[in-house]
Amino acid sequence: MENDELESEELDEFESDETNREIVVPGEVLTEDVEHFNPGRGTLLNKDKTKIIALNIGLKQIKKNYINVIPLRGFYTPRPGDKVIALVIDKNPVKYKCDINAKDTAILKPKNTVRRGKIRGSRNMEAEEFEVGDILVAKIISADRLNMPELTLVGKYLGKKANGIVISIDPPKIPRVIGRSGSMIKLLKNLTKSNIFVTQNGRIWIRGENIAYERLLIDAIKKIENEAHTVGLTDRMSQYIESEKQKRGIK
Amino acid sequence: MPLIINDIYPEKLFREDGKRLDGREKNELRPIKMEVGVISNADGSAYLEWGNNKIYAAVYGPREVHPHHLAKPDRGILRVFYRMATFSVFERKRPAPGRREKEISMIITDCLEPVLFLELYPGTAFEVFIEVMDADGGTRCASTTVAALALADAGVPMRSLVSSVAVGKIDGQLVTDLSGIEDKAGDADLPCAITWFNEELSLLQFDGDMSIEELNESLLNARNALDQIHQLQLTALKSKYTSILEEVEGGED
Numbered sequence: 001m002e003n004d005e006l007e008s009e010e011l012d013e014f015e016s017d018e019t020n021r022e023i024v025v026p027g028e029v030l031t032e033d034v035e036h037f038n039p040g041r042g043t044l045l046n047k048d049k050t051k052i053i054a055l056n057i058g059l060k061q062i063k064k065n066y067i068n069v070i071p072l073r074g075f076y077t078p079r080p081g082d083k084v085i086a087l088v089i090d091k092n093p094v095k096y097k098c099d100i101n102a103k104d105t106a107i108l109k110p111k112n113t114v115r116r117g118k119i120r121g122s123r124n125m126e127a128e129e130f131e132v133g134d135i136l137v138a139k140i141i142s143a144d145r146l147n148m149p150e151l152t153l154v155g156k157y158l159g160k161k162a163n164g165i166v167i168s169i170d171p172p173k174i175p176r177v178i179g180r181s182g183s184m185i186k187l188l189k190n191l192t193k194s195n196i197f198v199t200q201n202g203r204i205w206i207r208g209e210n211i212a213y214e215r216l217l218i219d220a221i222k223k224i225e226n227e228a229h230t231v232g233l234t235d236r237m238s239q240y241i242e243s244e245k246q247k248r249g250i251k
Numbered sequence: 252m253p254l255i256i257n258d259i260y261p262e263k264l265f266r267e268d269g270k271r272l273d274g275r276e277k278n279e280l281r282p283i284k285m286e287v288g289v290i291s292n293a294d295g296s297a298y299l300e301w302g303n304n305k306i307y308a309a310v311y312g313p314r315e316v317h318p319h320h321l322a323k324p325d326r327g328i329l330r331v332f333y334r335m336a337t338f339s340v341f342e343r344k345r346p347a348p349g350r351r352e353k354e355i356s357m358i359i360t361d362c363l364e365p366v367l368f369l370e371l372y373p374g375t376a377f378e379v380f381i382e383v384m385d386a387d388g389g390t391r392c393a394s395t396t397v398a399a400l401a402l403a404d405a406g407v408p409m410r411s412l413v414s415s416v417a418v419g420k421i422d423g424q425l426v427t428d429l430s431g432i433e434d435k436a437g438d439a440d441l442p443c444a445i446t447w448f449n450e451e452l453s454l455l456q457f458d459g460d461m462s463i464e465e466l467n468e469s470l471l472n473a474r475n476a477l478d479q480i481h482q483l484q485l486t487a488l489k490s491k492y493t494s495i496l497e498e499v500e501g502g503e504d
Binding site for chain 1: 294295312313314315366368371372373374375403404405406408409410411412447448449485488489492493495496499500
């Protein structure tokens with residue numbers, strides 16, 4: 001269960017009880033009752049302080065006295081601590097440059113690629129070498145608005161992926177693929193007998209028993225992405241996978 | 252066989268029954284159709300049919316700026332590329348961007364900038380590509396409307412949407428939403444755009460002659476039309492998701 005760590009951190013906002021099914025668009029007035037509500041994520045209090053407006057296209061959520069908008073579309077902004085799937089796009093003696101699906105390319109320094117189990121500074125310390133085009137599962141150690149994000153490969157489950165398929169979905173819909181306390185990902189793993197690793201930058205690494213399972217899984221993830229804003233998705237997905245299995249003749 | 256189209260302006264822009272040449276009332280808009288998410292490779296996209304205008308818009312970003320010297324260290328930039336297809340007008344349009352394209356790209360940039368939070372994305376660019384496939388008057392207004400829609404579809408944080416319409420004067424009477432022929436043969440043309448978060452004009456151009464009273468009345472006409480267009484924009488944005496919602500809930504019953 002490679003995603004255990006990630007699951008505990010993620011809260012499925014899409015499925016939460018406070019989430020209204022109402023779709024809001026930028027500029028839409030969420031409430032004019034500014035005394036009882038505060039602007040939360042994805043919202044703004046207008047200049048006259050008379051109403052709270054939405055900034056994104058998304059779902060309206062009221063949490064205690066905060067009004068949030070859970071985005072349905074958007075781009076990935078790197079944050080320290082996030083696990084990401086990175087693609088090596090450039091290599092030189094002092095650093096690797098990696099595409100992490102963000103506005104900046106990320107940097108990976110060789111000192112952060114020391115193999116697991118080796119003690120840093122010891123004689124037989126060996127940094128792993130990568131080639132352009134390699135897929136890495138990495139963790140972000142620093143990221144801000146101005147500087148390029150920095151990656152590390154030191155940690156659990158991090159390192160190069162030698163096999164499997166990487167697919168991309170909209171980054172805001174990643175919590176939906178994980179589900180409330182990891183329910184969706186467990187379902188996908190059990191029903192398709194596959195290994196899945198979901199990362200915050202909208203990329204998903206999958207590896208199934210055979211190509212038929214992998215294809216089914218890709219279709220299922222695309223369906224989740226498409227229907228992320230609907231209710232009762234987990235139940236519908238289990239039905240979908242079962243029926244597709246019969247249609248495609250997979251055991 | 253070359254297609255020869257008689258592009259002669261008619262003497263009167265009103266029919267005998269008091270309606271306009273295309274059968275509209277004075278303050279009636281042309282039929283408008285909007286759709287979002289039409290280009291799968293773009294981050295956000297929209298398509299608009301406004302009368303005979305057919306316009307695509309695609310948004311990419313935030314991403315690195317090329318050429319790099321245009322990047323601002325303290326804020327992001329918005330770049331708009333307005334282009335007309337060679338077949339969009341009667342006489343073949345040369346594909347190179349001319350003075351008119353550059354001007355319209357600039358006014359759309361200035362019009363959309365106030366609704367974006369560019370200061371949050373230093374060193375990057377949002378790029379909007381607008382391609383006019385068919386033009387029949389008021390493409391700058393239609394382009395502004397569809398560009399705002401595409402930005403919202405891309406998930407770019409925005410203070411509000413932007414809507415735009417052209418009002419003007421033909422044969423001495425004030426009308427809303429001028430078509431191509433009315434634009435050329437009419438007395439005055441007044442494209443304007445509104446940012447809905449503060450309800451201020453974000454674009455105002457003027458061509459022709461009109462008295463101050465007429466100008467004020469025209470702006471009131473424009474305001475009514477803009478309200479209608481805003482509603483259409485909201486429905487277009489939401490329908491992408493509500494259609495899936497209905498499909499799913501309909502299947503369960």
